[in-house]
Amino acid sequence: MGPGALAEILEHLPRFEHPDLLVGCGVPDDAGVYRLRPDLALVQTVDFFTPVVDDPYTFGQVAAANALSDIYAMGATPLTAMNLVAFPICVLGVSPLQEILRGGSDKVAEAGAVILGGHSIEDDEPKYGLAVTGIVHPDRIITNRGAKPGDWLVLTKPLGTGVLATALKGGLLDTETEHSLGEAMAALNAGAARAMQRVGVNACTDITGFGLLGHLRELAFNSRVDLEVDAAAVIYLPQARKLAGQGIIPAGTYRNRDALAPYVEVSGTVSAAEQDLLYDPQTSGGLLLAVPETRRESLLAALRQEGISRPGVIGRVLGSGTGKIVIRGV
Numbered sequence: 001m002g003p004g005a006l007a008e009i010l011e012h013l014p015r016f017e018h019p020d021l022l023v024g025c026g027v028p029d030d031a032g033v034y035r036l037r038p039d040l041a042l043v044q045t046v047d048f049f050t051p052v053v054d055d056p057y058t059f060g061q062v063a064a065a066n067a068l069s070d071i072y073a074m075g076a077t078p079l080t081a082m083n084l085v086a087f088p089i090c091v092l093g094v095s096p097l098q099e100i101l102r103g104g105s106d107k108v109a110e111a112g113a114v115i116l117g118g119h120s121i122e123d124d125e126p127k128y129g130l131a132v133t134g135i136v137h138p139d140r141i142i143t144n145r146g147a148k149p150g151d152w153l154v155l156t157k158p159l160g161t162g163v164l165a166t167a168l169k170g171g172l173l174d175t176e177t178e179h180s181l182g183e184a185m186a187a188l189n190a191g192a193a194r195a196m197q198r199v200g201v202n203a204c205t206d207i208t209g210f211g212l213l214g215h216l217r218e219l220a221f222n223s224r225v226d227l228e229v230d231a232a233a234v235i236y237l238p239q240a241r242k243l244a245g246q247g248i249i250p251a252g253t254y255r256n257r258d259a260l261a262p263y264v265e266v267s268g269t270v271s272a273a274e275q276d277l278l279y280d281p282q283t284s285g286g287l288l289l290a291v292p293e294t295r296r297e298s299l300l301a302a303l304r305q306e307g308i309s310r311p312g313v314i315g316r317v318l319g320s321g322t323g324k325i326v327i328r329g330v
């Protein structure tokens, strides 16, 4: 959860308290965590959405990578998954759905997990996602509330999936860019998670619907710190800056910006396109890691070893605070 009307409604629901409920709705994080034994906790998350790419197989892969990501963001290992399907079978027939499910299944297999069931309904608009369950040692949970003053902020995937998906819907994307968009979103955050577990980080979250700034805000607020983002250090998908500059901006960007405006300050010059991209809602975005200065270089080396070619050191934790974010330009 995060900014928005839904968060508002959920805030007024009764909150569960239980000695084994380690991460729940009280402090929003990527996934919920429930302790089963002193050395074992269950990690659970669910995510589904409407197609973000035209190719059904790629959509299935992206939806699965996105759902699995919340498990990785907690430092956990995914074990099982269940399909959530809404599909107009009567209109579109079974074959695109088969491709979606094959994409999801291949991605879950790549993660070393298994699909053990699911549920489907007829719906006018296709939707697909998964509920994923993982495990973690209770001492090794990585939340979004542990960032410390002086930590560096590292992002493991480039930004811009919202802008590119919007351009794709408008028929404005060349096939090469469409391919790199699909590839970026379908990439598992498994390698990034292995690297962060090996090296040790203070906090983690993944970048999804609330955009880089929305998820940074959650991390900053929950960690009781203020942050700065170095706009020039942020890495974007090919064409993202150009298309954002042409005004190809998804509605979610404006929603994110309205919700986050009170907490964000721009210092220096940052282009309008870059500012928009910092609010751009991401699908299956990268992990955002807060790492102490002493482990920064070993984290970057570990990420490269895991095949993450361009990890971006995009900012820094300033000091104790109330969750403010400064975007530093030139």
Ligand code: CO
Pocket: 029, 030, 031, 069, 070, 073, 205, 206, 207, 208
């Ligand atoms: Co998340």
Ligand code: CO
Pocket: 030, 045, 046, 047, 070, 208
């Ligand atoms: Co999620």
Ligand code: CO
Pocket: 118, 119, 120
């Ligand atoms: Co059922």
